[in-house]
Amino acid sequence: MAAVKMHADEADIDEELVLRLVGAQFPEYAGLPVKEIPSSGTVNAMYRLGDSLTVRLPRIAGGVSDIATESEWLPRLAPLLPVEIPTQVGLGEPGEGYPWIWSINRWIEGTVPVAGEAGVELAIELAGFVQAFRAIDLADGPAAYRGGPLSTQDEETRSALEQLDGWIDTDNALAAWESGLAAPGPAAPVWLHADLMPSNLLVRGGRLAAVLDFPTSGVGDPACDLIPAWNLLSGASRTAFREALDFDDATWIRGRARALSMALIQLPYYRPTNPGIAANAQYVIDQVLGDFAS
Incomplete structure (x- = not known):
């Protein structure tokens, strides 16, 4: 089939x-x-x-x-x-x-974690993976996919917001997106995975066992690897992830905007054909808007 x-x-x-x-x-x-x-x-x-x-x-x-x-x-x-x-x-x-x-x-044995169900231990282990990636020192690294300035995603993000009018709270989503655009940029690019979606993670016994899908990897804005905070984590696990990484506020705000942009673009495109991606996109939007309002 x-x-x-x-x-x-x-x-x-x-x-x-x-x-x-x-x-x-x-x-x-x-x-x-x-x-x-x-x-x-x-x-x-x-x-x-x-x-x-x-x-x-x-x-x-x-x-x-x-x-x-x-x-x-x-x-x-x-x-x-x-x-x-x-x-x-x-x-x-x-x-x-x-x-x-x-x-x-x-083959790597494991299961994909469920958004909203990840515990603090998994969040801390995921932060450790992000830190290890950031510490890589390979001088000939390619540019990471989506690793450039947020402004490069602005046109597509605004187009997605127009498509989602009446479906989500587009006013607050736009405000959250623009807060990311206004945040100061990174001091220097670092190595990153750049696509830490739940579907690219495998866990065994609630522990991080493997990370998949590396074509997006390369050098870019460290905020790219903060997206699990909103596509997987919530509440105490999100707090633990942030504390373990100890990024500044500007990086966190850019990371939130990157997660939101990805979700806004995914939701209208994949809703008819990929229920998993569409459901996670909706989860991200809900988490980002809740986080932005708090």
Whole structure:
């Protein structure tokens, strides 16, 4: 059965295609069962291959560079981070009617945390991951996706607010967004993951076990990695996250605005096709507006 499509230009991907690609290019894995992994991911389709592997295929042309980026950077980042991250074991080529490169990775056991249910311990461990990323000293790092000035997202954020008029409190959302635009910028760029969505985290026993999806990683505004404060955490866990990181108020305000911008853009686009992303976007908006009003 083909995966549900979220984009007009999305490739046709299903379990049969994955079986053919693997069988043709990686005979050592031929015959292993393939099963789609339910995911709220928007750029890549994920399939489990046997018990210990996953297959990652770009859904759209814009995701093709992600595979190459991870192939280059995952081995360099892994020794510098406190939790497990993906390990590529194979890089596939176009074939069987599929037009792009793709990858085989090690399976990592764990579950995706639920927004609003994360505890203080997980918040502190997540802060430790952010701190470890910030301390990376690799001089040739790329620019992080969304890691530039907030103003680069202004036009798209305002357009999303127009689409959401009558759906959310757009007046307060605009005020929260503009507070981020008005906040002083970072003193210096740092290394960051730049996409710490709940779907990119894995936990075991309530503890942070792994972080996934690194194509966005690079150098940029440290506020980018504060988004879990509003897309995952709440109340005491958000407070613990902030205290563990000890960022200044301007960075916190920019982080809140970045989380809000992402959610505003996601909600109208993914509501028909990706309930997971849409639900998290609504959660973020509710959390940000509550935080902004307090």
